[in-house]
Amino acid sequence: xxxxxxxxxxxxxxxxxLCRDEATGLAACVDTPEAGxxxxxxxxxxxxxxxxxxxxxxxxxxGGNAEIVAATGCKIVGPAEVTKISVIDREVRGGDExxxxxxxxxxIETGGHTLGHIAYFDPADRIAFVGxxxxxxxxxxxxxxxAEQMWNSLQRLAALPDETTVYCAHEYTASNARxxxxxxxxxxxxxxxxxxxxxxxxxxxxxxTTIALEKATNPFLRAPRLAxxxxxGGEPDFKAFGAVRAAKDSFKG
Ligand SMILES: [Zn+2]
Numbered sequence: 001x002x003x004x005x006x007x008x009x010x011x012x013x014x015x016x017x018l019c020r021d022e023a024t025g026l027a028a029c030v031d032t033p034e035a036g037x038x039x040x041x042x043x044x045x046x047x048x049x050x051x052x053x054x055x056x057x058x059x060x061x062x063g064g065n066a067e068i069v070a071a072t073g074c075k076i077v078g079p080a081e082v083t084k085i086s087v088i089d090r091e092v093r094g095g096d097e098x099x100x101x102x103x104x105x106x107x108i109e110t111g112g113h114t115l116g117h118i119a120y121f122d123p124a125d126r127i128a129f130v131g132x133x134x135x136x137x138x139x140x141x142x143x144x145x146x147a148e149q150m151w152n153s154l155q156r157l158a159a160l161p162d163e164t165t166v167y168c169a170h171e172y173t174a175s176n177a178r179x180x181x182x183x184x185x186x187x188x189x190x191x192x193x194x195x196x197x198x199x200x201x202x203x204x205x206x207x208x209t210t211i212a213l214e215k216a217t218n219p220f221l222r223a224p225r226l227a228x229x230x231x232x233g234g235e236p237d238f239k240a241f242g243a244v245r246a247a248k249d250s251f252k253g
Contacts, residue, residue, distance in 0.1 A: 014169060134168060
C-alpha cells in the first residue's frame with residue numbers, strides 16, 4: 001500500500017510534509033520548520049505521528065522537534081549533526097534504511113548545504129524528500145560543504161528514477177527561475193519558467209517537482225552544459241557547478 005504525502009506552507013517560505021504509510025496508518029513528519037503548524041495539520045488529518053525524519057540541523061528544519069515530541073511522543077531520526085540543536089533517537093547516514101510501518105526509506109548522503117545533510121527516498125512509491133539540497137530549478141547554498149561535495153550529492157539525486165516525485169523544503173522557484181533564465185536559454189527552461197511565474201501569480205505551489213524535470217531544466221544539474229557561459233569552460237563538472245552556484249549567490253534579480 002502506498003505512502004500518502006500531505007504538503008502545506010509554513011514560516012515564510014518553507015513547506016511542511018507529513019506522510020502516512022497506508023498499510024499501517026503510521027505517519028512521519030519530514031523536518032519540523034514550525035511545530036504549531038505541523039501539530040494543527042496532524043490534528044486536522046487525524047494522523048498518529050510515529051517519526052520525525054530530519055534532513056539537516058538548521059532551525060527551520062529541526063527547530064520544532066522538541067515541541068512535536070512533547071505533543072506526540074514520536075521518535076526522531078536524523079543525521080548526527082541534528083544533535084547541535086535537538087536530541088535524536090536514531091542517528092542515520094547514507095546507505096541506512098528507515099521503516100515507517102511497511103514503507104522503506106533509503107537514506108541518501110547529500111552533504112554540501114550542511115556537511116551531514118541527508119535525503120530520504122521511498123523506492124516503492126518513487127518519492128524523495130530532499131530538504132535543502134535540490135530545489136525546483138535550484139539547489140541549496142553551500143553553507144558548510146564544498147562545490148565538489150554538493151555536486152556529488154546532486155548527482156546521487158539525479159540518479160534516482162526520472163519519475164521520482166521530489167519534495168523540496170522551500171518555495172524559491174520563481175526567484176530560481178529568474179536566475180536560471182540569466183544563464184540558460186534552453187526552450188524547455190523558458191516554457192517551464194512561464195508556467196512557474198503563472199502558478200505563483202495564482203498563489204499555487206511549484207513543489208513537488210520530478211527528477212526528470214530538474215534534469216531537463218535545473219541550471220545546477222545542467223552546469224556542465226553551461227560551463228562556457230559561467231566562465232568554467234574545460235573545467236571538471238564540479239567546477240562548472242561551483243561557478244553556477246557562485247553566479248546565483250551574487251545574482252540580483
Ligand atoms: Zn537549510
